Amino acid sequence: MNYDVIVVGAGHAGCEAALAAARLGLKTLILTINPDKIALMPCNPSIGGVGKSQLVSELDALGGQMAKVADKTYIQLRVLNKRKGPAVQALRAQIDKKEYEIEMKRVLENTENLTLRQGTVNKILVKNDTVTGVSIESGLEFKAKAVIVTTGTFLRGRIIIGRKDYHAGRMGEYPAMNLTNNLISLGFKIGRFQTATPPRVDKRTLDLSKTEIQRGEEEPVGFSIWNKGGIRKNIECYLTYTNKKTNEIVRKNIEESPIKSGMVDTHGPRHCPSIDRKVINFPEKTRHPIFIEPEGENTNEMYLQGLTTSMPPEIQQKIINTVSGLENARIIRPGYAVEYDYIIPNQLNFTLESKKISNLYFAGQINGTSGYEEAAVQGFLSGVNAAQKIKNRPPLILTRDNSYIGVLIDDLITKELIEPYRMYTSRAEYRLILRCDNADIRLSGYGKNIGLITSEQYKKVLNKENKINEAIEKLKSIWINPGKTTIRLFENVDTKLMADTSLSAYKLLKRPGVNIDDITGLLNDSNGDYDKDILKQVEIIVKYEGYINRQLNEIKKMEGLEKYYLPQDLNYFDITGLTYEAKEKLSEIRPNTLGQASRIAGISPADISILMLNLKGKLKKVKQFGY
Amino acid sequence: MDNDDTITAIGTKPGEAAIGIVKVSGNKSIAIVDRIFRSKSRKKLSAIETYNMIYGHIVDKNSDIIDEVIVSVMKSPHSYTREDVVEINCHGGLVATEKVLELCVENGARIAEPGEFTKRAFLNGRIDLSQAEAVIDLVRSKTEQSLKIAAKNLQGNIKNEINKIRQEILDIIIQLEASVDFIEEDLEVTPYHELEKRVRVIEKELEDMIKNEKRGEIIKNGIKIAIIGKPNVGKSSLLNMLSRKDKAIVTSIPGTTRDAVEEILYVEGIPLILVDTAGIRETKNIIEKIGVEKSLRHIDEAELVIMVLDGNRKFDNKDLQIIKKVREKTIICCINKVDLEQNIEMGKVLDYFDEEKIVKISALKGIGIEKLENMIKELVLGDGEINLEEMIIINKRHKNILTEVKKLLENARKAMVEDMSEEFPCCDLREAYGLLGEIVGETVTDDILDGIFSQFCIGK
Known part of the structure; x- marks a missing residue:
């Protein structure tokens, strides 16, 4: 059984890795412990968010899958940071988890060159410091030119609830107990992290009238730029808050908390602290927001964002019932913590290939990251680079100055990890340039060169770019002479035209208070109107030109080193x-x-x-x- | 290696040579110097041949002449660094040389790191490999040496001060970043109008530190004080008293001090260069005439003038003539010989001097000397009593960075006033934070996220 690429694990990293490799024409095998759990979302039922949304857009521009599947399976979409600047705006989609799994599995199963198979890998086969394949616990061996390890939380996974613990990859799933030792014997340094998830409750037992309803966008938006549709679904989420009673119950039972009892002493993500930790660290704060989010359209299971805990289930029940609207809530699945091995990611190159063993790649949570989006982009990058190397083609290296993916990879392989890594816009020093809205312009050229973006798709992007430049040039050539008509035109705009000087539409657009809609009339002509997203780009580029140029200059300064x-x-x-x-x-x-x-x-x-x-x-x- | 930026430095040790050379290296060096250089022949530097020298003036942006110079141009690759190199030979002493350096920076050059010219020479293949280690030692030792010197000279107070400012900027960044990356967390971040105030406070602090650069110069190079007065009013005695040394010839024959006598006096660590000038009077004696001319030149160069009057004698025309010559200067009026009978008309003296700048002394008996010293100190350092221990003195490199930081803070504040989204003021503040890190030698870490997680209860 010979393959070009073997992907170990079929989570968000594994799926993207396998799809990229197979689509690049390589014979690819994807191995999973349980084929019923492909692209499972074991924690929050959402994709995107500030910083993460940028990752999804970039993946989409390069030819990845996540954006498309999310667009097909979301049940609510929201634009975050709507009132802030374009660089920090983000999409967040509530996803129907089951639908997402079904859709991603359908895509995998219908991709040429891609074989899906059940198997728990226990050994990476290596010869002369180069990977040759894997073996699974049944004893079967599979040969391959490259192996990509995307095992998520499964390596020696240990679940903790209250004072109980047992080995599992996720709740109800087999762990991978042997692969870690194999990796250690190959010379890899291993660390251990933990993460936790909140309880899910039965929607029928909630009093949602006591909560604030949170609705999604009415305007059509979506992650993927390649096929834009209307609004798919707009199902409500709900917001409630904890109170003093919640803190009391947590405090009274704090000894039962694994972080107090000593059941867990590894680092977890600081951005997702348990309610236990919040009460310990910020005792004066008695009102924490709890977002109630559906796990899907056809289920009554509701996710309690903000109530992460791995206390014993009976105490979890008590904590939940203190919250307004959740007085009678019944738990379907209790929250729990999971502890797992990760490899110290500074053992990897920019391509995610390990420095020690040639053609062995690591991607996703095993590299110490958290989040579906962070995993997916790593999976994609490793899949592409494994394929490129096998085909003897140059690697795809993304850098801090062209993408959030570049920031993520550079941080992982350079900095010391103290907690599971999550993306934030503040991590990207050039974030004013790295926007969701220009991900296609920034990255689809790479996608096309690799061969995951078609020429037609790329032509569309080039066309958009040309149109943007054309419109900007046009703005520079349009001079506004302060006559009665023009002054009237700008009466409702918060800017004053000097009576004796004319200025270009370009200069006018730079003024605070003037936006592109105010001057669109000047721009559109007999050749037709400009698209909305082109106008949006023009506005951003002209208005923030000073800031954008500064960041470009900084990039230039660093170029000598990079x-x-x-x-x-x-x-x-x-x-x-x-x-x-x-x-x-x-x-x-x-x-x-x-x-x-x-x-x-x-x-x-x-x-x-x-x-x-x-x-x-x-x-x-x-x-x-x-x- | 691509070195797109152009560097500059003073190539001569301050105070040790008659001329000062400002070196500029990089692909913009000729263009930069062309912007501040006016040759006698109206020729542009870009038009002259390599290894030619050209005479002219360095002018500032108001076209005021800063110095008379000779500029040499060495074009790439035939130069020390193998880049385009321009050397400006200045003649106006340290102050003019530094001003020329400043103009180069204003026009786009960057002050070179220690050893950077040599480093470029090496990287560009000018120096062969066998010299590599020497270059490395140079880079390492110069950096460390200057760090040591900085640490010693500044007793750590500049570092403390910069760290304090840096921390405050970080705190502001944390507020801004938290509301960008954690929009849904319902965090109570500090509103813009309060952050604006905090930014303004930092700007003020920076301004004070930048002002202190002048004081740093004073501390390094000293300040010139000319002691003047008609013959035999006790100038030399005063000099002796101030310096507590018997250097000037003190006699009662008018015109004894034919040459200017210099003495360095340290007042709280600040070198005061006292110049006892020859008595200024109409004279036919040629030697004495030279002395008078010299005196006039010293007066011109002095930052402060001490005018000595004889309390024992009447205020006369000779006094008046001298006063007329120094009218533009900062002057302290010393009425000497208070131990003798006082015949001077105070009413007349008050016509020419502010009362608080008049001090009665006896240079021979040492009366009023302390008061005079205090007055000098106050005038030289400003703000009255200055505790040097607490003073933050910065150097030119610091000044450039701090000026840049201040500009960034102003930008950030402007963005807040215009109610721009948080990432825009953040852009300026983060750059400012990084620049200040250069002064204290700290590189970027994950300070921002650490700050957010410790200050806010994050966790949806």
Whole structure:
């Protein structure tokens, strides 16, 4: 049984990895412990959010699957940060979990070159530091040129509820108990994280009249730019709050909390603390928001966002019942915590290939991340790069200055992880440029070069780009002379035209208070009207030009460092002038580029200078698409 | 390596050479210097041949002449760094040289890091590999040395001050970022109008520190004080008293001090260069005439003038003539010889001097000297009593960064006033935070997220 690529795990990372590899023409096998749980969403029933939405858009622009499946299965869509600037606006979709699994499985099953199969991998087969395949617990072996490990929380997964614990990958699922030891014997450094999920309750037992109703957008929006549709569904979510009584119950039973009882002592995500932790850390706060979100359209199970806990189920019940609207709520599934192994991600390259074993890739939660979106983009990138390498083509390397995906990968392989990694816009130093609304312009060229975006799709993007530039040029050429008509035209706009000077429409648009709608009349002509999303781009580019240019300049300044690869066989202890700390850190992480080296904690600009001096002539320019 | 930025530095040690050389290297160096240089022949630097020198003036943006200079141009690759290099030979002393450097920076050059010219020379292949280690040592030791010096000279107070400001900027960033990334968390973030106020406070602090740069210069290079007065009013005695040394020849024969005598006096660590000028009077004696001319030049250069009057004698025309020559200067009026009978008409003196700038002394007996010293200190350092221990002195590099930071803060505040979304003021504030990190030598960490999680109860 020979394959080109084997993907271990069929979660959000595994699905994207397998799809990318198979679509690139490689014979791909995807192995899962349970084929009924493909692309399962074990925690929150939503995709997107601030920072994460950007990841989904980028994945879509590159030719990934998540955006399309989300668009087909959402039951409510909201635009977050609506009143803020374009760079931090984001989509968040409530997803019908079952529908999502069904749709993703359908896509997998109908993709050429892709084989789905049940099996628990216990060993990565390696010869001469290069991967050769995997074996599964039944003893079968599968050969492959590349292996991508996307095991999520399954490696030595341990579930904790109250004072009880047992091994499981997720609630009710088998763990993968043997693969970790295999990875350790291959020389990988392993860490351990935990994460937790809130209880689900029966909708029929809730008094939703006591909650605030949260509705979605009425305007058509969606993640994917390739096939835009109308609003699919708009099912309500609900908002309620905890109160003093909630805090009391939590405090009274705090000894039962795994974080107090010592049942869990690993780090969990700070952005998803349990209600126990919130009460401990912020005792004065007695009103925490609880979002009640449906798990799907055809189920009464409701997810209690904000009430994460792994206290014993009977105490979970008591905590829930203190909350307004949840007085009689009945638990369907209790919340729980899960502890799992991850590999320290600084053992990976920009391509997510491990530095130790050639053609062995890691993606998703096993790399210490949290979130479906973070997993999906890693899966995609590893799938593409495995395929590219097998085909002897240059890798796809995304960088901090062109994408959130680049930020994510760079952070993972450079910085020390102290908790499961989640994306935020604040992590992206160039976020004013890395917007959802221009993900297609930024990245679809890469998608096309790889072969996951068609020429027609790409032509559409190029066309859009041309139209945008054309419209901006046009604005520069339109001069507004302050006559009666024009002054009247701008009466309702909060800006004053000087009576004696004319100015271009371009300059006018830059003024605060003026927006593109005010001058669209000047722009549209006999050649037809501009599309709304083109006008939106024009507005953003013109209005925020100063900020955008500043970020572009900063990127240019860093380019000298980012473009150069560091040799991987370098002995940093041989380099004169480096501090001992720098030698140690650089030897441990073995950065891919000078830019990455400069971001390692403890590496000073002087160290970088010294590296440059020592490596003069030995630095190679990065070879990849777009360069 | 692509070095798109152009660097500049003063290539001579301050105060040790008669001329000061400002070096500029990088692909914009010729264009930058062309913007501030007016050659006698109206020729542009871009038009002259490599390895040619050209005479002219450096002018500021108001076309005021800063210095008379000779500029040499060495075009890439035939230069020390193998980049386009321009050297400006300045003649006006340290102040003019520094001003020229400043103009280069204003026009787009960046102040070079220690050893950066050599580093570029190496990276561009000008220096061969065998010299690599020396270059590395240079980069390392210069950086460390300057760090040490900085640490020693500033007793850590600049670091403390910068860290304080940095922390405050971070706190503001945290407020802004929290409301962007955690919009649904219902967080009680500080509103714009309060953050604006906090930004303004930081701007003020920066302004004060930038002002102190001048004081830093004073501390480094000293301040020149000319002691003047008609012959035999006790100038030399005063100099001796202030410096507690018997250097100037003190006699009662008018015109004894034919040359200017210099003495350095430290007042609370600040070097005051005292110049006892020859008595200024009409004279036919050639030697004495030279002395008088010299005195006039010293007066011109001095930051402060001490005019000595003889209390024992009447205020006369000679006094008046001298006063007329120094009218533009900051002057302290010393009425000397208070131990003798007082014949001077105070009414007349008050016509020419502010009462608070008059001090009665006896240079011989040491009466009133302390009062005079305090007055000097106050005038030199401003703001009266200054505790040097608490003063934040910055250098040129710091000043450039702080000025940039202040500009960024103003931008951020403007964005808030215009009610722009949080990520825009954040853009400025984060850059400011990073720049201040350069001064204290700290690189970026995950401070922002750590701050958000410790200050806000996050967790949907």
